[in-house]
Amino acid sequence: AQKVTQAQTEISVVEKEDVTLDCVYETRDTTYYLFWYKQPPSGELVFLIRRNSFDEQNEISGRYSWNFQKSTSSFNFTITASQVVDSAVYFCALSSFPASGTYKYIFGTGTRLKVLA
Amino acid sequence: NAGVMQNPRHLVRRRGQEARLRCSPMKGHSHVYWYRQLPEEGLKFMVYLQKENIIDESGMPKERFSAEFPKEGPSILRIQQVVRGDSAAYFCASTTGSGTTDTQYFGPGTRLTVL
Numbered sequence: 001a002q003k004v005t006q007a008q009t010e011i012s013v014v015e016k017e018d019v020t021l022d023c024v025y026e027t028r029d030t031t032y033y034l035f036w037y038k039q040p041p042s043g044e045l046v047f048l049i050r051r052n053s054f055d056e057q058n059e060i061s062g063r064y065s066w067n068f069q070k071s072t073s074s075f076n077f078t079i080t081a082s083q084v085v086d087s088a089v090y091f092c093a094l095s096s097f098p099a100s101g102t103y104k105y106i107f108g109t110g111t112r113l114k115v116l117a
Numbered sequence: 118n119a120g121v122m123q124n125p126r127h128l129v130r131r132r133g134q135e136a137r138l139r140c141s142p143m144k145g146h147s148h149v150y151w152y153r154q155l156p157e158e159g160l161k162f163m164v165y166l167q168k169e170n171i172i173d174e175s176g177m178p179k180e181r182f183s184a185e186f187p188k189e190g191p192s193i194l195r196i197q198q199v200v201r202g203d204s205a206a207y208f209c210a211s212t213t214g215s216g217t218t219d220t221q222y223f224g225p226g227t228r229l230t231v232l
Contacts, residue, residue, distance in 0.1 A: 004159075037223070045160075045208060045223035091159055095221075102173035103212075104150060105221060107159035 002027045004094050006108035013082050014116050021077045021111045023092030029053075032096035034068065034075045035105065039089040048090075051075065082115045089113070121146075121211050121224035122191075129230045136196040136203070138227045142211030149192040150221060151184060154206040166192060167214060199231045 003026040013019045025034065036048040049059060051068050059066045063080045079086055089112045093105040122141040130136050142149055148167050152160040162176040166186040177184065181199075186192040196203055206228045210221035 006159075035220070042225075043206065043228070044225040047220060047222065050220050093160075102165045102175075103219065103221075104162040104165060104173070104176070105152075105160070105210075107152075107161070109159045 002106045004106050004108035006111050008111045010112040012114040016081050018080050021090050023075045025073050025094045029096035035093040036077050037091045084115050084117050087115045123224035123227050127228050130199050131232050133198050136199050138194040138207050139191040140209035141191040146211035148212045148214035150210045151194050152208045201231045204231045
């Protein structure tokens with residue numbers, strides 16, 4: 001079975017602090033994709049990153065960075081020098097290569113990040 | 118290049134009425150996924166459609182829910198005889214359908230409230 005676990009329900013930090021959001025996944029597939037999406041208070045889903053299972057290089061995009069560790073089945077997301085505008089719910093998701101051909105996403109329950117001024 | 122469009126953004130229905138949610142995929146995208154987000158939860162897959170075809174509806178409730186994606190026009194998610202438990206945000210996502218390399222791009226969602 002496929003599963004995504006985001007154990008942190010809610011995190012509060014003070015502006016300019018660094019924060020890491022954890023994501024642990026389960027899948028039996030050898031080919032899969034991992035994603036992070038941001039859901040600001042307005043409610044839409046904003047795509048942040050996609051990572052495939054064969055690429056374990058860490059990625060950095062501005063203040064955002066992602067750490068993919070196959071050995072621990074984790075795909076953690078770090079925001080450096082957080083800002084109030086980072087306040088949102090962040091979702092980690094998994095998609096694999098199923099025999100059915102349906103690349104549905106399996107979402108975690110999300111982590112609500114509150115950045116306080 | 119317009120993104121995925123959903124309408125209405127907010128929909129209020131009384132118990133027993135029908136709800137029709139519309140999704141227009143991104144230009145060039147011919148595959149649509151529908152997800153449901155219950156309050157304080159993550160998104161759950163409902164159905165996957167290509168033009169004129171339902172490919173996977175394993176996440177759809179067996180009764181009252183249906184989906185279509187006609188050759189022309191938006192994809193429609195229909196909920197008949199709504200109940201309070203149907204109150205949720207419904208998101209659609211579209212892809213080109215080329216396979217595993219696709220990223221699903223999500224619409225802004227429709228928030229359904231059942232009174």
